[in-house]
Amino acid sequence: MERKSVAIVLVLAITITPLFVLGWQAQAEKNLRVYAPPWIHKKFPLAEVTKDFEENHPNINVNLEKAGKWSAPKYITEWKGGSTSFDVFVGGSGSMLGPVISGNWLEPLGDMLHGTMAKDEFVGGFLAAGHYKKPNGDGTYYPALPFMGEVAIVGVNTEIMKKSGLWEDGKPKPIPSFSNTEAFMNYFEKIKKNAPVGAHIQIWDREFMQYNYAGPILAMTGAFQEENGKGFDITSEAAHKWLGMLQEMNEKGVGEWVTTDAAGYSKWKTGASGSFYAAQGHIMELVSVTEDESDIAYLGWPGSKENGSIIWTHSVWVPKVSSKVQLAKQYIREAIFSAKFQQWSFNNYGKLPVMEAYYGDGITWFQDQMDTILSIANASKPIPLYADIDKYLDIMKKYLVDSAFGRMEVDKALNKIKSETEDLDFNNLRAE
Amino acid sequence: MSQELKRKLWDKTKLFIFLLPTLVFIFGFIGFPIVFSGYLSFTSFNYAKDALPTFIGLQGYADMILHDSLFHTALLNQIKFAIPYFFITFFASLILAILINELKRWVTLFQTIYYMPMIISMSLVGITFSWIMNPNLGLFNRVLQLVGLGSLTRNWFGDPSTALYGLVIARSWKMMGFTLVVFLGGLASIPGDLREAARIDGANFWQEVVYVILPNLKPYLLIGGIWVLINSFKVFVLPQVVTEGGPGFATLTLYYYSWKLAFERLSMGAASQVAYITAFIILALAAVMNYFLSTSD
Numbered sequence: 233m234e235r236k237s238v239a240i241v242l243v244l245a246i247t248i249t250p251l252f253v254l255g256w257q258a259q260a261e262k263n264l265r266v267y268a269p270p271w272i273h274k275k276f277p278l279a280e281v282t283k284d285f286e287e288n289h290p291n292i293n294v295n296l297e298k299a300g301k302w303s304a305p306k307y308i309t310e311w312k313g314g315s316t317s318f319d320v321f322v323g324g325s326g327s328m329l330g331p332v333i334s335g336n337w338l339e340p341l342g343d344m345l346h347g348t349m350a351k352d353e354f355v356g357g358f359l360a361a362g363h364y365k366k367p368n369g370d371g372t373y374y375p376a377l378p379f380m381g382e383v384a385i386v387g388v389n390t391e392i393m394k395k396s397g398l399w400e401d402g403k404p405k406p407i408p409s410f411s412n413t414e415a416f417m418n419y420f421e422k423i424k425k426n427a428p429v430g431a432h433i434q435i436w437d438r439e440f441m442q443y444n445y446a447g448p449i450l451a452m453t454g455a456f457q458e459e460n461g462k463g464f465d466i467t468s469e470a471a472h473k474w475l476g477m478l479q480e481m482n483e484k485g486v487g488e489w490v491t492t493d494a495a496g497y498s499k500w501k502t503g504a505s506g507s508f509y510a511a512q513g514h515i516m517e518l519v520s521v522t523e524d525e526s527d528i529a530y531l532g533w534p535g536s537k538e539n540g541s542i543i544w545t546h547s548v549w550v551p552k553v554s555s556k557v558q559l560a561k562q563y564i565r566e567a568i569f570s571a572k573f574q575q576w577s578f579n580n581y582g583k584l585p586v587m588e589a590y591y592g593d594g595i596t597w598f599q600d601q602m603d604t605i606l607s608i609a610n611a612s613k614p615i616p617l618y619a620d621i622d623k624y625l626d627i628m629k630k631y632l633v634d635s636a637f638g639r640m641e642v643d644k645a646l647n648k649i650k651s652e653t654e655d656l657d658f659n660n661l662r663a664e
Numbered sequence: 665m666s667q668e669l670k671r672k673l674w675d676k677t678k679l680f681i682f683l684l685p686t687l688v689f690i691f692g693f694i695g696f697p698i699v700f701s702g703y704l705s706f707t708s709f710n711y712a713k714d715a716l717p718t719f720i721g722l723q724g725y726a727d728m729i730l731h732d733s734l735f736h737t738a739l740l741n742q743i744k745f746a747i748p749y750f751f752i753t754f755f756a757s758l759i760l761a762i763l764i765n766e767l768k769r770w771v772t773l774f775q776t777i778y779y780m781p782m783i784i785s786m787s788l789v790g791i792t793f794s795w796i797m798n799p800n801l802g803l804f805n806r807v808l809q810l811v812g813l814g815s816l817t818r819n820w821f822g823d824p825s826t827a828l829y830g831l832v833i834a835r836s837w838k839m840m841g842f843t844l845v846v847f848l849g850g851l852a853s854i855p856g857d858l859r860e861a862a863r864i865d866g867a868n869f870w871q872e873v874v875y876v877i878l879p880n881l882k883p884y885l886l887i888g889g890i891w892v893l894i895n896s897f898k899v900f901v902l903p904q905v906v907t908e909g910g911p912g913f914a915t916l917t918l919y920y921y922s923w924k925l926a927f928e929r930l931s932m933g934a935a936s937q938v939a940y941i942t943a944f945i946i947l948a949l950a951a952v953m954n955y956f957l958s959t960s961d
Binding site for chain 2: 303304305308331332334335337436437490491492495622623626627629630633634637639648652
């Protein structure tokens with residue numbers, strides 16, 4: 233009988249204990265909780281600026297945690313129940329934040345844009361990437377503040393460019409115009425002869441696919457969307473031309489198309505590839521291997537200095553249900569928008585600061601490339617965030633990637649995209 | 665209340681208390697999700713934007729089956745995956761089981777060796793095969809080069825024409841051990857007299873297999889076959905870990921598409937529709953298999 237009673241108590245304990253633990257955990261969190269994915273912890277001095285913040289405010293304790301793989305449903309479930317695991321989330325691209333912004337789950341941060349963070353203190357279009365229409369249609373707001381920027385740009389390996397005879401007056405010769413296809417291809421053919429791992433690399437995954445396709449069309453025409461705003465340009469002569477050129481580059485072997493970002497970076501970091509169309513920060517990472525910043529230089533696609541390129545950002549944001557909104561804003565202003573946070577990342581990983589003031593003192597490398605990068609960044613545009621962006625990107629990926637790899641004819645791919653995306657909601661969540 | 669009644673009542677109460685954790689688990693984590701996702705499959709429900717699901721009846725299923733090109737891609741990929749996976753896993757484990765059963769010694773050793781991949785997690789299998797089939801450093805391409813087949817080397821998971829079949833090999837390698845053990849169990853249950861009688865009647869090894877072993881193995885073939893069949897459609901971890909459904913959508917499977925719908929697009933209704941269609945396909949195929957392999961006696 234005694235053994236049975238013990239067993240019953242144990243069974244009840246096993247059933248009830250988790251409920252108590254969950255309740256206790258909910259009560260225990262009293263401090264500012266900051267979440268960031270592992271790559272932010274690695275590429276930004278988050279721990280350092282947090283320590284500085286705590287030293288400046290001895291009564292505040294910040295719990296800094298590494299966020300797991302992003303899962304919107306997980307957090308939305310919490311928010312629907314009125315609680316949140318974190319007060320500040322450092323990181324998040326437009327496509328990642330789309331669902332939570334359209335669901336109106338984020339705290340407006342526009343009231344922070346004054347003083348050192350006034351709108352005109354930001355670089356080019358970076359702040360625009362955080363400017364959205366309100367979900368109820370009543371005006372616009374800033375539910376997330378971009379704290380770093382990236383520009384899609386062509387990076388070249390200077391040694392290979394010199395060997396290929398494409399180096400003049402201390403800089404790479406410009407890429408010939410898209411209208412002169414033969415000269416354009418010859419340019420990369422020359423690089424190919426001296427680049428064992430490929431003349432030109434592009435990453436054709438779901439994210440970079442957008443930049444690979446839209447960037448050159450923007451450089452050619454000054455626009456990359458359909459005139460009616462319903463998706464990327466898939467009908468113009470420029471769209472057909474560029475997708476055809478992508479196929480030709482792949483067929484001729486001057487284009488090394490890879491399907492994951494890891495594959496792209498590993499090829500580029502061998503130092504045996506001629507050029508790479510990617511984020512300027514990722515291109516700079518070659519220097520972390522060779523330790524010589526003269527190993528790379530930047531180029532724009534023909535026309536990009538005038539018409540711009542594609543930019544994207546990562547943002548910091550606060551869930552509406554957080555009970556520490558004011559404290560969160562203070563942390564964002566003092567830690568995330570500090571010179572230390574933004575310049576360290578540029579100096580180590582090439583992530584562009586979003587504040588113009590941070591491009592001067594404190595920047596330790598690539599000063600000679602700043603003009604090229606900033607002139608392209610200032611004229612650049614973010615990718616629109618359509619209401620049905622996830623479905624749209626899936627359909628684009630299905631046909632665009634196949635076409636770029638030469639597995640589907642250009643006309644067929646573009647027609648398929650057109651017919652299958654006609655009914656999608658192309659309302660741009662971003663303020664225009 | 666009599667003492668006897670009190671005792672019976674106490675016994676029932678104890679039974680209920682002991683069953684409570686299991687019941688909570690079954691209803692909370694299996695029963696409720698099945699019923700609720702069944703309901704969701706008849707609704708349109710964006711988890712971020714909609715407060716409540718909107719009932720749309722069979723419209724979602726019709727749209728999914730008739731108009732969703734990614735669903736068509738996922739279904740086609742699933743079939744392309746399931747057929748070689750079924751044949752490799754089922755027949756290879758059957759052949760191996762028959763051969764191991766013929767051994768006089770080391771049956772347990774071989775059984776253990778072939779079962780070992782079963783205890784490795786699927787994601788680890790994915791990572792391991794990513795390395796084995798790495799285009800530059802992988803063992804597979806290196807072996808091809810060493811035996812003079814260098815022209816066949818390629819980026820196995822980066823090439824849309826081979827990526828899916830690379831996943832088939834990885835999954836078959838992992839899952840073969842279970843069916844092998846099931847078949848070995850079945851082979852051990854066949855009375856030795858039957859095979860001996862066949863041999864006395866002049867049957868060779870092949871005839872023994874066809875006329876004695878396989879007919880007596882039918883219940884085990886059914887269990888093993890249904891297991892393999894179910895697993896040929898439950899494909900999620902490998903494409904997620906190794907290829908992320910790519911290149912393009914070359915390895916997008918039904919389960920992975922269901923996950924994408926739920927956790928990328930937050931479209932819970934559509935995700936439930938794909939999950940239920942997949943479950944229906946599995947049940948239908950299992951019924952067909954049951955019809956052909958079930959023993960009537």
